[in-house]
Amino acid sequence: MKTKARALALAFGAVAFGYYLWHGLTFQSDSPYDSGWVSWQMSLPIIAMTVVPMVFAFTGDGILQALTGANSSEFRGGQIGLGTVKSFHHTGVTLNDQPQVRIEFSVEGADGKVFDSAAKMIVPLTELGLLRPGVVLPVRYLPGRTDKVEVDLSGNSAEAQRAMNESMIRKGFTTKAKLDIAERGIPAQAVVQSLSVPGEIRDGHSKIELGLVVTRPDGSTFGTRAEKFLPPAAVGNVQVGRIVQVFYLPENELEVVLALPVNA
Template sequence: MMKSIRWITAVSAALAIGYYVFHGLTYVSTDEFEPAGLGWLGWQMALPIVAITVVPIVFAFTGEGIVAAFTGRNSAAFREGLVGLGTIESFTQTGLTVNDQPQVRVEFSVEGADGKNFTAIAKMIVPLTELALLRPGVVLPVRYLPDRTDKVEVDMSGDQAMAQRAMNESMIRKGITTRHKLDIAERGIATQAVVQSLSVPGEIRDGHSKIELGLVVTRPDGSSFSTRVEKFLAPSTVGQVQVGRILRVHYLPENEQEVVIALAVNA
């Protein structure tokens, strides 16, 4: 859609300028007292002026990330695209700004819905107040097209459940969690637990270290019970489970020894 608008604008501008030049070169005066060069004057002068003014505006406002910035939605091409998980590798500002907000070119390492990995680029307008949130290692849900994986768009749908499903499937594929644990997280009682002990056996899966935690879990009635939990954590999240930290956890009343802890991905 955006490419079509650009092509139509460019062709229209070329025709407008072409007609102006053609008119100026082929104009024949009908009055011997008419000043020379009159063929270059008249209403035709407006054609190249409008063309030169409109083309940059159209190209700027149909650029990558511009439509999303104004509409809060993904572009039509990506709106129904597949959802993957994009990990930021690097980012740079392009030099373009919209309402003093910079456009950023982000390089992602993307894990697709089928588990395959690829590198892709996204361009988006980022408010200055959120620019510091873009850093290597941050994981974001992205939309991509299976037949063209060099470009992606950060998902703008706001569907947190969909993003969580993509994250869950990724963790299952990597052996970091199981469907049974995800079921506990979904159906279990939500409460809090205090980390009483922490040990690192040394096992690693996909860059995630195995952590063994001793927890004291508080029941809804105020009583508590102790249990041990094993979890694979990324290095950036290990700080969230230090001894003395209070964690959000879920458990099923019929099996209090199976407790699932919930941690923020991009904390």
Template sequence: MKTRIRAAALAFLACSFGYYFVHILLSDDMFAWAGWQMALPIIAITLVPFAFAFTGDSILSALTGANSSEFRNGLIGIGTVESFRHTGVTLNDQPQVRIEFRVEGADGKTFGSHAKMIVPLTELALLRPGVVLPVRYLPGRTDRVEVDLSGDASAAQQAMNAAMIRKGFTTPAKLEIAERGIPAQAVVRSLSVPGEIRDGHTRLDLILLVTRPDGSTFETHTEKFLPPAGVSQVQIGRVVQVRYLPENEQEVVLVLAANATTQ
């Protein structure tokens, strides 16, 4: 769509000027240059910048709610926001921002990249360093990515799970519990920090008092690696969401709030 719109705008520009100059050359009227034909190049000159501006990938994505055709089938990576800034462009009073990412690709390799997107004012405060977002990228052109707008939560979760396994934050067995386990609530009874850090995630040793669906309780110990944003959610006395399998109550997984890691 972007290419067709821009090509049409440039073709209109060329035809407008061509028709205007041919009209002047073939006319016997000394004021032929001032005829209505002069309006065509003026309109074209005005139209072309708008066509290019409003067919920018971030603008089209905001209007269509989908990724650009170039990135629609790109690989899914895990992008961690490092910084962002306003570009000065707005769409319906919503700002366009340039986001600097550190991206972990499907192969586990990391690279720096950036994306431009329109962010609603109500969501701008949620965009901060450390936030993790699924992104689409092209293996041969990793300087630019797009935030994944496909709505395919399962694909994004699979990419996140694969990254967590590679880093040693979780295991396939724990992911199975997260998928099949019984949802329950637990209270954090104790918390200790051994001091081990992996990829910016801190190891926490927790003792949880879990409430079964029938109201009875059991106590379990678990070790978790959490990003800085997730540590505040597991302080002593906090009620947390967990999942567990009835046949193995000593193994539980935490289900944390949005943009904190599920383990």
């Protein structure tokens, strides 16, 4: 869509200027005061000089997505990857007083390969504080092209969750059995009674072992233990005394899955 819009704008500009020049050069008049250069045709290049820059501005990276609330047609069918924010900065462009930012990502593709890329998007001022290094966002990318991605705007949380699950399995953070518990299990709250850190590290995530007291839906409780790999910033969410969300299967209360937000 962006390419077509820009091509049409350029074509209109070329036709407008071409017609104006042709009319001025070929115009013939018997009056010395009647010039072919000053006529209604003069409005065509003026309109073109207004329309063409506007089309290029509004079809810039991140601008069209902000106006439509959807990814560009080029990336709409792209693959889902996981983009970890490395840094970001303002580009100097704003839309309705909302800044455009360029975000530098480390992207993990669907095949597990990692590459550096970047995206431009309009970020509301109220959400700018949530954008920080280490935040993980679902992104759309094109296989074979690593220089550019788009933050996924499809709202397809299931597809993003699948990408996250596959990544966690590849890195050894979880198993298919635990994901099955998270999908089919009973949600419950648990209190952290103990916390230990064995010292094992995977991909910058520390292994933690928790002693939990889980409250069943009927109000009764049971004790169990759980293991999870967490980034350093998330360890504070599982300190002793904290209430956490868990999932379990009634037929196997020894196996409990801890649920924490991705960007906790």
